Amino acid sequence: MTDTFSLLFAVLIFPGGLFVIALGLALKGVERRAIARLQRRIGPPLAQPVFDMIKLMQKRTLIPDTANALVFLAAPLLAVASMAVAAALIPVPGLYAPDPRLGDLIVLFYLITVPAVALMLAGSSSGSPFGAIGFSREMAIMLAYEGPILLAITAVALHAGAEMGQPIALSLSEIVAWQRAHGAFLLDPWMWPAFVTYLTFIPANLGIVPFDIPEAESEILEGPLVEYSGPPLGLMKLASAMKAVVVLGLGVALFFPAGPEGLAGLVLFALKCLGLVLAVAVLKAAVGRMRIDQAVVFYLKWPEALGLCGLALAIWHA
């Protein structure tokens, strides 16, 4: 009974559910403010994403006649639910280690792709041509960036496994524990290609310029989101804020989980995410959007090569 309770607590309160929502929205607020400052604007208040969410939750839901209502409404729920579970799989170094029964690195990897799949479902079920274009773009870019991140994760798993005397380490909590005892992978030059590959994965997965192509606002009117309104739109935005925490938290766990125990560990975790978000903000302010073909070629070329290089190094070193 207590087991069920602790699992539910992990998914719904901490670190999934409430915690990841709060941290995600806070990071979003900081990101918007940081970009505004980089562009010499004042920017919105830090709580603006929260205000937006409250506003959207109070609005009416419109379902277009051409939409498949069931899929159209299920997609946002799917995205949020998958992120709540995914967040429960992310260790908060020094404070929380995920229960092995919830899943391992492979499950987490699949869960991270779910919001993208939900976005595709949303795009194709909305009945709007812009949604359809967003769907095909999301699919193209997903196929391009999934390869490199898989290579990077595999490299870390192999490397950690070799260090621990196993063929491969698929438990994130073990990877974190080993790094906290023996030093972060970020300080290990053998792991740098994998780390850079992970960094290139962030903007594409989070839909940030220059890879916000599936939702390109000035081209296809936010693509899959064009027909959404009210709470479903809010959930979509919420899922993307939660995804930011999951993706950044995965990076923290894989490469630099060092830090104190207890609540101080939690604060440091949030600060590490914040650091990555600020880096993302600089990127977002510094470049324009790519075209879908350019982005796909980019991912199949550089991150893919880096990822292979990182994997080769991990195998050779092991």
Place this chain on the structure above:
Amino acid sequence: MQSYEIPVGPLHVSLEEPMYFRISVEGETVTGLEVTAGHVHRGIEYLTTKRNIYQNLALTERVCSLCSNSHPQTYCMALEDIAQIAVPERALYLRAIADEIKRVASHMFNVAILAHIVGFESLFMHVMEAREIMQDTKETVFGNRMDIAANVIGGVKYDISRETSAYILHQLDRLEPILREQIRPIYATNRSITARTKGIGVIGLDHCIDYGLMGPVARGAGHGYDVRLAAPYGIYPQLDFEAVSYPDGDVWSRAMVRLDEALVAISLIRQCLAKLPEGPLSVGPLPHIPAGEAVAKTEAPRGELIYYLKTNGTDTPERLKWRVPSYMNWDVLQVMMDRARISDIPMIVNSIDPCISCTER
């Protein structure tokens, strides 16, 4: 692959004005384009024959916001032609100054929107911030940021004192380095911009002739036609400048033409302020306009603007018609969009800088 239709417009985030394109696409590639003109008919041309000649000055100013000086100026030139009014030299200089200030603001607006469409928001903010220098200048000199009401029949109704002249020069000294040393190099070399704009929406010199293209669209394809040089009016024969022209005919060239023309316009304002002679501002209030007809043309920011005016001796014009450059330019979208990608559509549309409020008169 099956082709399907997407509507761009009548309201689309990256088009500032209502226009409607039905675009057939196969995957990401455009295979057909139907320009649906006349989506918002304004009836403003008809309205000019219901107002008197002097009221129309205010009406033509409101045809368009970004070229709101070109319209009344061309209208005045047509009237002055009919009434054989010789505009005082000082007024001609002041007209050129007003026109060139508007040109800088208009061109900078267009290239800023290009950055916005590319998703390069920082550059958009930077260009718009620099453009504010010109907006401030307009507000200080003319008292308004968009409709500057500089022209009257037979002259101008604003004056530039020694103080104002020093102020304008100071503003130009602020803007020019930003434009020359920051903004232009970014558009010329930044990968985010060049990767999205070079080789996109290409037209050739023969398209310029066939479609009768105007303004930066033609000059971006090597057709150096500029009314200020080809059919000089006002004070332009006495000013020293050359038509800007780029050979490639793509989106990037058109943006570069606009940036370079903004710099040329700044130099023209400097020349006008240096040469500004003393003298009256206009020939006096409400001159009588006899019966007659005239055609006047000027170089608006978007290209050649033609006004045809027929009067019958009363105070109401019998017919007033204008042909705006966007009317000539938007047909060539068919050529530019052929086999383009969906992501290029807003950029190509923006690159001809369409002014729907002028065109749907």
